[in-house]
Amino acid sequence: MEELTVVGKPVTRVDVQEKVTGAAVYGYDLVLPDMVYGKVLFSSKAHARIKRIDTEKAKTYPGVVAVVTGKDAPWIHGEAIRDKPFLAQGKVRYVGEPVAAVAAVDEDTAQAAVRLIEVEYEDLPAYLSPEDACKPGAIPIHEDFASYRKMNFILPGAMPNVCEHFKLRTGDVEQGFRESDIVLEERYFVPTIQHAAMEPHSAHAQVDPATGKVTIWVANDAPFRALHEISEALGLPQEKIRFINPLQGGGFGSKGGLKVEPIAVALAYHTNGRPVRVKFNREETFISTLTRNEAALYIKSGVKKDGTIRAREMTIYWGGGAYAEKSPTVCIRGSLPGPGPYRISHVKVDGYAVYTNKPVAGSFRGYGIPKVAWACEQHTDELARRVGMDPLEFRMKNVFVDGDVSYWGEQLHSVGLKETLTKAAAAIEWGKKSSRVQEFKGLRVGKGLACIQKPTRSPTTSKAGVIVDAKGEVAVLAGTVEIGQGCSTILSQVAAEELKIPIEKIHMAELDTDAIPFDASTTSSRSTYHMGNAVRRAAIDAREKLAEMASPMLEGEKNDLAFADGKVFLKDHPGMALPLGEVIRRKLGADGTVRGDASYTYELAKELDLETGHSDNASAFYMYATQAAEVAVDEETGRVRVLRMSAAHDVGKAINPLNCAAQIEGGLAMGIGSALHEHMVVDDQGKVRNPSFLDYHLVTALDLPEMIPIVVECPEPEGPYGAKGLGEPGLAPTPAAIGNAVADAIGIRIYDLPLSPERVYRAIQENKKKVA
């Protein structure tokens, strides 16, 4: 292979300057000429019929431009299951559901008019936990569920309110348990948490009265998918809809699908062509956009005395909230690898995505893996303890290696898991008594680790264009959204590498669905691999065209040409080099451009079998990671302090090692927050009690430990330069690693997240009582 010039180098982020100077324009910052301002009336009931809505006073309030309710916006959207109205239709299913909206000359006026809308409700029983909602006899939260349009992979459950039942059947778990020396059954629980992106949600929309074209400005992580969803809901052809994507101030899964967009669109149909802005504040973002699924996880394993895991059975109830959103696919792709990255002959998994009367849950960085890892990885430590093995040794004996056939029937390759295990463990001096016991006198110090394997959604497509102009500048047309993850840097590096043009000459074209080729989504850690491949191929396409044009100019065969430093030259005469812009100018004039195009799809992927959950090619690639934590627990207060944490991630190939380390550190910070603090508290009326950063605790820089990011490169043959993905796994094993370290420190297993001081304190107190 040719030596790489830009790929693999710690290139500084290309967007760093505009972001640190505040020049960058995010979705929330957007101002459109002549726009009006929307505010929303949210449901105050968890589950109720709407008997009456009176909007008369709001409509006549001075400054109001439009008032809309479900009657004015009779549209339903949804990706996997089409179940969600733009505005409530006849009933409300959670506290925070949009019921009506007002557009006015300014935000205060709109808010004042919203308060004038009267709604009369008739209460229905509310279900606030997934296990309650699917008990026999529970009334349906969606009466018309049977008639909803569903994707072909959806398998509705036999129990009430189950919108997806994922089944995995391998071997015979009962036989496996009989063959085992020790059988252990446990229940773990992960509460609802918030994405807490720095930028709250917003959307701007405009309907052209002349053409009927709907334009939406929104920092959505999957504009093409959102466009499709809007198109289906409104019954409009796709060319009548346009998404323009400003920068996104973080999303972590909360900004895909449709969130504020439907409200903005519903209003925009009534403002006579004026654009509408709907901005959610932090509280509205908490209650009315998206949350991470809560999950109750039952796990049972059989293990031989020698440490071989024979059988594992899991039943997982994923709390979906009031609408399906991405819960069905979180259920599928989270439950599938739920039993962990281990060789197990007998496996049975039942995953249920269950409607509840809580804020909508769905995709969140990690897509189910953080929840299953919390259960599986602590359970695995308990198994190791019971057979008297070191947790690291136990894992090294059982984890997947290259060539293994996984319990879902796929032969695995490029498995960097063992390397991540040994490196993460070594980084915190695994096996050595903590050197910091003295320093933290009176505290209990412990170590723990956890590992994961994560698939990516497959098959999916990314298309890209690369345009070189007569100045030698390059525009990359890619539908990947800069959500803060650094894709503009990575894709610029890929284009620069293939065209051999300095990275400063490369820029990303603005994301506008009218001009940019299709991309499936900026989700599932798929972009570096899929869009990286597409941009790489598009750049090669452009390079080939440039070579063809340069060949007569340099009087050489195409194959005799080489590219470097923005120039093309004959391999044998590097001194006679033509700048690429010059090549274009000579052939096409000063306005000439050369465009390369490409598309990448991982064609081999096969859907999972609905009855067995099997597929011999379930994912384009798998990401492997191990994180190891050293913690100190204050037994008198229950406070857990993470002292240091290593994170070894198999990324295939680090396109940008600097960005990889930053991704890992960001993931750790988020994971530590979800391990120690984060929990959306919903009261018995379905109301969120802590919808602000005052009482919803994210970690601050001061709460973070010494972080040790480790990049493992086990190349993926299909990936660009061998790359896989990295975005999601950063936080996936974090809570489990910390949970294992806490258990090591205090000798008590804690089954529920978060490991808040009070929860840990209670566990210590109860244990003391038990011992006494």
Added chain:
Amino acid sequence: MRRPEPLEIFQPTSIREAGALVKEKGPGGRFLAGGTDLVIAVKEKSFSPKYVVDLKRIPGLSGIREEADGGLKIGSLTTLREVEISPIILKRFPFLAQSAAEVGSVQIRNRATIGGNMANATPSADVAPALLALEARARIAGLNGERVVELEQFFRGPGQTVMAPEEILTEIIIPPANPSLVGEYIKFSPREMMDLAYIGVAVAFVFNASQKLCEKVRIALGAVSPTPMRARGAESLLEGQVLTEELAEKAGAEAARECKPISDVRSSADYRRDMVRVNTKRALLNAAAQRPGKWTERRDRRY
């Protein structure tokens, strides 16, 4: 519901003028100091005061002065950041500086004032327990002159003080203290920073280090009753006694008995009580150990 009207804001240049304004405009107005509570209440919690009287144009309300008798006077508009970094306070009452340093972030502390922190009368205000442990007093100015009240009498309930609507808190007075006074403030909250106290404990006592004898023991608690409170039962256990770990433990248990915490989204009442017990003990032992250091280092002693 009325449409929010533009907010009326006054900027008087004397206390008399400010009081007269309030008298004239009637109830429903609010004084503005640093604005770190008021502005957020207006912007994010739909609080709409009838009018706002900004106190920042009134001269002489800011600054820290050492009195001839050894006491301290802190103007009500002194920012918490000034309290945090004041050389006099760091030297004389480092735990008071630390309590100020525990509030919000540097940006918040650059705006928030000690007077605002007291007049707002939040039960969890970090500076209040430290001031109570120092037996601080509040100087209040009204249209008919001034009065001075014990800070302990100043708080009446969450958000309530002894002040009449037109009265203004002008100064915090810290009486002269024995040179052997030691103290400590512990804020207990799950996060290291940018958090509200689940409980706060301040202790101050005159300590004879060689005999480990405690005198004039003051223990004050935050976030465990409607107002910041003194734990007098715990104080009397220690008065004139030799400080031992066992005695500190007993005093902690007594403080836990005395406080009246509630359960809320942050914490249960039982847990708050237990944390008062543990952290009162720790505050007493830490104060006696008299380890120097900046507050960020001192924070580690919580563990």
